[in-house]
Amino acid sequence: GVFNTIIKCFKRHGAETIDTPVFELKETLTGKYGEDSKLIYDLKDQGGELLSLRYDLTVPFARYLAMNKIQNVKRYHIAKVYRRDNPAMTRGRFREFYQCDFDIAGQYDAMIPDAECVKLVSEILNQLDLGEYIIKINHRKVLDGMFAACGVPDDKFRGACSAVDKLDKTFWDDVRAEMIQEKGIDPIAVDKIGKYVELKGRTELIDKLLEDEAMKAQKSAVEGLEDLRVLFKYLELYGITDKVVFDLSLARGLDYYTGVIYEAILQGFAHNPKAGADGDESVSVGSVAGGGRYDGLVGMFDSKGKKVPCVGVSIGVERVFAIMESRALASNTKTRTTETEVYVVSAQKNLVEERMKICKELWDADIKTEQSYKRNPKALDQFQYCETNSIPIAIIIGGSEIEMGVVTLRIVGSREERTVQREKMVEEIKSVLANLN
Amino acid sequence: GVFNTIIKCFKRHGAETIDTPVFELKETLTGKYGEDSKLIYDLKDQGGELLSLRYDLTVPFARYLAMNKIQNVKRYHIAKVYRRDNPAMTRGRFREFYQCDFDIAGQYDAMIPDAECVKLVSEILNQLDLGEYIIKINHRKVLDGMFAACGVPDDKFRGACSAVDKLDKTFWDDVRAEMIQEKGIDPIAVDKIGKYVELKGRTELIDKLLEDEAMKAQKSAVEGLEDLRVLFKYLELYGITDKVVFDLSLARGLDYYTGVIYEAILQGFAHNPKAGADGDESVSVGSVAGGGRYDGLVGMFDSKGKKVPCVGVSIGVERVFAIMESRALASNTKTRTTETEVYVVSAQKNLVEERMKICKELWDADIKTEQSYKRNPKALDQFQYCETNSIPIAIIIGGSEIEMGVVTLRIVGSREERTVQREKMVEEIKSVLANLN
Numbered sequence: 001g002v003f004n005t006i007i008k009c010f011k012r013h014g015a016e017t018i019d020t021p022v023f024e025l026k027e028t029l030t031g032k033y034g035e036d037s038k039l040i041y042d043l044k045d046q047g048g049e050l051l052s053l054r055y056d057l058t059v060p061f062a063r064y065l066a067m068n069k070i071q072n073v074k075r076y077h078i079a080k081v082y083r084r085d086n087p088a089m090t091r092g093r094f095r096e097f098y099q100c101d102f103d104i105a106g107q108y109d110a111m112i113p114d115a116e117c118v119k120l121v122s123e124i125l126n127q128l129d130l131g132e133y134i135i136k137i138n139h140r141k142v143l144d145g146m147f148a149a150c151g152v153p154d155d156k157f158r159g160a161c162s163a164v165d166k167l168d169k170t171f172w173d174d175v176r177a178e179m180i181q182e183k184g185i186d187p188i189a190v191d192k193i194g195k196y197v198e199l200k201g202r203t204e205l206i207d208k209l210l211e212d213e214a215m216k217a218q219k220s221a222v223e224g225l226e227d228l229r230v231l232f233k234y235l236e237l238y239g240i241t242d243k244v245v246f247d248l249s250l251a252r253g254l255d256y257y258t259g260v261i262y263e264a265i266l267q268g269f270a271h272n273p274k275a276g277a278d279g280d281e282s283v284s285v286g287s288v289a290g291g292g293r294y295d296g297l298v299g300m301f302d303s304k305g306k307k308v309p310c311v312g313v314s315i316g317v318e319r320v321f322a323i324m325e326s327r328a329l330a331s332n333t334k335t336r337t338t339e340t341e342v343y344v345v346s347a348q349k350n351l352v353e354e355r356m357k358i359c360k361e362l363w364d365a366d367i368k369t370e371q372s373y374k375r376n377p378k379a380l381d382q383f384q385y386c387e388t389n390s391i392p393i394a395i396i397i398g399g400s401e402i403e404m405g406v407v408t409l410r411i412v413g414s415r416e417e418r419t420v421q422r423e424k425m426v427e428e429i430k431s432v433l434a435n436l437n
Numbered sequence: 438g439v440f441n442t443i444i445k446c447f448k449r450h451g452a453e454t455i456d457t458p459v460f461e462l463k464e465t466l467t468g469k470y471g472e473d474s475k476l477i478y479d480l481k482d483q484g485g486e487l488l489s490l491r492y493d494l495t496v497p498f499a500r501y502l503a504m505n506k507i508q509n510v511k512r513y514h515i516a517k518v519y520r521r522d523n524p525a526m527t528r529g530r531f532r533e534f535y536q537c538d539f540d541i542a543g544q545y546d547a548m549i550p551d552a553e554c555v556k557l558v559s560e561i562l563n564q565l566d567l568g569e570y571i572i573k574i575n576h577r578k579v580l581d582g583m584f585a586a587c588g589v590p591d592d593k594f595r596g597a598c599s600a601v602d603k604l605d606k607t608f609w610d611d612v613r614a615e616m617i618q619e620k621g622i623d624p625i626a627v628d629k630i631g632k633y634v635e636l637k638g639r640t641e642l643i644d645k646l647l648e649d650e651a652m653k654a655q656k657s658a659v660e661g662l663e664d665l666r667v668l669f670k671y672l673e674l675y676g677i678t679d680k681v682v683f684d685l686s687l688a689r690g691l692d693y694y695t696g697v698i699y700e701a702i703l704q705g706f707a708h709n710p711k712a713g714a715d716g717d718e719s720v721s722v723g724s725v726a727g728g729g730r731y732d733g734l735v736g737m738f739d740s741k742g743k744k745v746p747c748v749g750v751s752i753g754v755e756r757v758f759a760i761m762e763s764r765a766l767a768s769n770t771k772t773r774t775t776e777t778e779v780y781v782v783s784a785q786k787n788l789v790e791e792r793m794k795i796c797k798e799l800w801d802a803d804i805k806t807e808q809s810y811k812r813n814p815k816a817l818d819q820f821q822y823c824e825t826n827s828i829p830i831a832i833i834i835g836g837s838e839i840e841m842g843v844v845t846l847r848i849v850g851s852r853e854e855r856t857v858q859r860e861k862m863v864e865e866i867k868s869v870l871a872n873l874n
Contacts, residue, residue: 011775011805012806013800013805014777014806015775017774022517022519041480042480042481042483043478043479044478044479044480044481044482046478046521074807096458096459108810109810112811112812119797119800123800233790237797238793238796239797338448338451338453338511339448339451353671353674356675359675360674360676363560366449367449368448368450368451369450370450370451373541373545373546373549373550373553375546375549
């Protein structure tokens with residue numbers, strides 16, 4: 001399944017799994033998610049600590065590192081997170097969904113862990129076989145430098161950032177209006193930003209921006225661009241230059257990113273704002289993975305403010321499931337929900353005990369086996385069950401089979417039947433199963 | 438791991454997995470858990486439906502069947518449940534732990550699904566290799582018949598039952614006192630119960646009780662005993678008679694059981710009340726699995742009260758983890774938390790790019806590979822990392838290796854080294870790994 005594929009990729013990069021609890025102290029989550037904090041679920045005060053349900057896996061991971069004084073770790077975590085959906089509506093709904101996170105924590109040299117995260121995303125997307133994709137890359141320092149270069153004051157960077165973040169699902173005109181009206185940014189600055197966020201490219205764009213008069217005057221921009229130059233060099237060594245693009249419109253909503261940020265977009269699902277305006281407000285259309293560097297988060301939970309630099313990625317596995325499902329529907333293939341290999345059928349009455357003996361033998365031989373839970377099921381119902389559930393083999397017993405010490409082995413798909421000596425049954429089933437696979 | 442072993446057993450019996458949400462409507466959980474209801478976690482009313490966190494996986498499963506009008510299914514579910522620990526204390530604590538449940542829902546013939554659940558428990562315990570165990574079996578109708586036979590009025594059956602349930606962790610004298618003082622049962626009736634709950638046996642005990650004057654006058658007792666006679670016949674066919682015992686002191690706490698009940702006890706951990714009185718109040722000592730038949734629960738969620746008979750089992754996997762852990766400690770074996778096969782080591786400075794090329798090649802060949810995230814790590818640190826993390830192979834590169842188009846392959850365990858042509862590297866690693874396993 002999807003989870004196994006993803007776990008395999010995580011383990012290939014040497015990650016261990018750490019399981020953090022579903023509850024966190026309410027104060028742990030406070031002030032980490034910006035505008036989205038209103039979606040956090042709180043537990044009722046039943047006379048203990050005030051708790052909330054985790055909103056993502058990143059903040060609990062950072063809290064865990066600080067609490068356990070862990071300086072270095074590479075971990076993955078696949079678990080559900082909880083959000084209140086449409087909290088403005090009278091009838092609140094809850095949402096729970098899986099996140100699959102991989103993070104590298106530790107004080108290391110620039111861009112080596114970051115490049116590995118991007119490589120990992122490409123491995124996962126290749127292996128899930130979701131079709132063409134592109135990984136957009138940007139850097140918070142480049143964004144900050146860009147805002148400064150355009151004349152945005154420091155205290156409006158995060159607001160500008162969350163407005164730019166909406167560019168993948170709405171028109172520039174809307175983003176522009178938000179920046180001016182809601183965030184109170186000077187229209188001249190906003191129009192300068194509008195020019196920059198159109199830019200996409202690879203190393204040539206990095207070089208061009210390092211030559212840009214306004215940008216190169218900003219220390220933050222230069223640092224970010226130097227990082228990206230190293231990153232793109234490493235991504236070339238990892239052979240994935242054709243899968244990545246430096247995109248100045250990528251901002252990502254969460255406050256805690258401090259360095260490189262990235263987001264993988266499936267090409268067939270890429271949103272064209274000009275083609276129509278609506279869509280899911282809460283997730284970028286086509287986005288299946290995202291992440292970045294967050295060097296300040298662990299320090300927020302440490303009593304002495306000791307920082308542990310981190311970089312990570314989260315796979316949007318619910319999106320992946322939706323795509324897989326729509327594909328299965330399109331190709332009209334029914335996915336089996338069980339893995340049963342053999343169904344033990346009685347062709348006559350009063351054979352439940354014989355069926356049980358056979359089931360025991362097959363279970364003990366590690367063959368996935370079912371039988372009817374009725375004493376005297378109809379033969380037709382039993383064969384129907386095999387067909388409906390795509391069970392490949394039926395073992396049929398009747399009075400004559402028992403007398404002769406044999407069973408009838410039927411290949412359900414072809415309806416081909418053969419008589420098998422009872423003592424050869426397990427062996428024969430295993431060989432048929434090996435051939436069917 | 439433990440989960441995989443358990444899932445394999447569940448699938449061997451043809452179960453599919455169904456995932457129900459972690460929240461339920463508060464009213465769904467109300468009145469299902471008797472005294473334990475005070476341990477349920479409620480969510481804060483943030484303007485939507487009143488929700489609680491699931492307390493077990495059985496009630497949500499029953500609610501799911503009723504809501505989706507499902508008449509037949511065999512499902513497993515491995516997920517966390519949530520309980521408030523020591524809610525009486527000022528500083529409330531939360532507890533979350535895994536449950537592993539398997540259930541068969543459907544209108545079937547007597548004892549066929551029930552026997553399969555018991556067989557499944559024995560398969561799981563055999564495969565987890567936890568040592569000797571015994572599966573205690575009883576029947577709610579036998580208990581009810583026994584209470585009636587002793588002169589307990591109908592409305593005090595459940596109270597008597599929850600008192601008897603404590604027999605595995607406390608003395609009879611305490612249970613007796615609880616029945617008389619708290620549950621208000623006549624001391625003469627209680628002393629009669631005291632005689633019955635000492636009885637343990639197999640088919641001979643079933644036969645004996647069917648001859649017992651007081652018991653055979655109770656329709657409920659006779660029905661239950663007839664069920665058990667069939668069950669023990671089936672368990673004999675399943676070859677596990679030596680693993681089961683009919684034990685009249687087994688009661689199980691939850692209200693919703695209506696038929697056969699069972700509980701698996703590890704022998705090394707069996708509790709002897711005479712040896713000392715305390716212990717964990719909330720779980721039976723040594724108990725690693727339990728379950729039974731609950732034919733009325735689904736009907737409680739159906740608008741027309743339509744019943745779906747169910748029988749299931751829950752594996753106490755946290756107990757299993759604790760046992761595994763204490764064993765690992767005793768034998769002083771450190772369990773690896775990662776599965777990394779190769780560590781790429783640079784023996785000189787400025788080889789990070791060469792290491793990256795090798796990592797790419799190994800990852801793309803599905804070999805679990807790590808490297809240092811530093812540009813110029815010390816050789817000693819890198820070898821130390823391999824040792825600490827039990828990584829079996831180091832691939833070492835230096836200037837001379839690169840010049841000659843080779844790498845040095847070191848078996849970390851034996852420190853044996855060999856020079857390998859770069860283009861043969863993947864092949865050689867795979868063959869070394871195959872030999873090491």
